[in-house]
Amino acid sequence: AQTVTQSQPEMSVQEAETVTLSCTYDTSESDYYLFWYKQPPSRQMILVIRQEAYKQQNATENRFSVNFQKAAKSFSLKISDSQLGDAAMYFCAYSWISSGSARQLTFGSGTQLTVLP
Amino acid sequence: DTEVTQTPKHLVMGMTNKKSLKCEQHMGHRAMYWYKQKAKKPPELMFVYSYEKLSINESVPSRFSPECPNSSLLNLHLHALQPEDSALYLCASSQGGGLAGEGETQYFGPGTRLLVL
Numbered sequence: 001a002q003t004v005t006q007s008q009p010e011m012s013v014q015e016a017e018t019v020t021l022s023c024t025y026d027t028s029e030s031d032y033y034l035f036w037y038k039q040p041p042s043r044q045m046i047l048v049i050r051q052e053a054y055k056q057q058n059a060t061e062n063r064f065s066v067n068f069q070k071a072a073k074s075f076s077l078k079i080s081d082s083q084l085g086d087a088a089m090y091f092c093a094y095s096w097i098s099s100g101s102a103r104q105l106t107f108g109s110g111t112q113l114t115v116l117p
Numbered sequence: 118d119t120e121v122t123q124t125p126k127h128l129v130m131g132m133t134n135k136k137s138l139k140c141e142q143h144m145g146h147r148a149m150y151w152y153k154q155k156a157k158k159p160p161e162l163m164f165v166y167s168y169e170k171l172s173i174n175e176s177v178p179s180r181f182s183p184e185c186p187n188s189s190l191l192n193l194h195l196h197a198l199q200p201e202d203s204a205l206y207l208c209a210s211s212q213g214g215g216l217a218g219e220g221e222t223q224y225f226g227p228g229t230r231l232l233v234l
Binding site: 046103104 | 148157158159160165205207209211221222223224225230
């Protein structure tokens with residue numbers, strides 16, 4: 001069974017500093033997708049970044065980047081130049097094929113990020 | 118445009134009521150999802166519609182029944198709910214069909230906050 005583990009329930013970072021959120025997963029598949037979503041107090045689930053397992057290059061989106069270590073099954077998120085608006089719950093998610101042709105997401109338990117002014 | 122809309126935003130209902138949640142997307146996606154999310158917990162998948170074919174999480178009680186009138190709309194019918202069903206209900210969509218890369222990405226609506234009294 002696919003499992004996703006986020007070992008940091010809470011993290012804090014000073015504004016303009018860098019923070020790294022950890023995520024590990026367990027799978028027997030060789031081709032899969034990984035995501036980071038953020039959920040601010042509004043509770044809207046917002047896509048932050050996507051990584052395809054077949055790509056060796058780490059994904060980046062502006063101030064957000066990942067460190068994808070396929071052999072170690074690790075997928076950490078780095079937020080550079082942290083801003084107050086980055087404060088949110090961050091979920092790591094693994095995408096896998098269920099019955100039929102739709103993929104499903106398995107989420108980690110989340111990391112609550114606080115940004116300090 | 119990656120917008121998924123959900124109505125209503127808030128819903129309060131008694132245990133004997135019948136109500137429906139609605140979700141709509143106009144991105145041409147062929148897979149749509151219902152999730153239930155309790156506070157400070159990750160979303161839990163309830164149902165998947167992929168190319169009009171339904172997949173069910175077998176742990177979901179029968180008082181929840183999904184309906185997919187067409188590929189753009191997804192409803193969740195509620196009947197005889199319990200107070201423990203109070204939660205945020207999230208709808209998401211993706212291109213589906215096992216398409217690589219972007220096709221695997223799920224986009225979420227803003228959710229419906231449900232309170233069962």
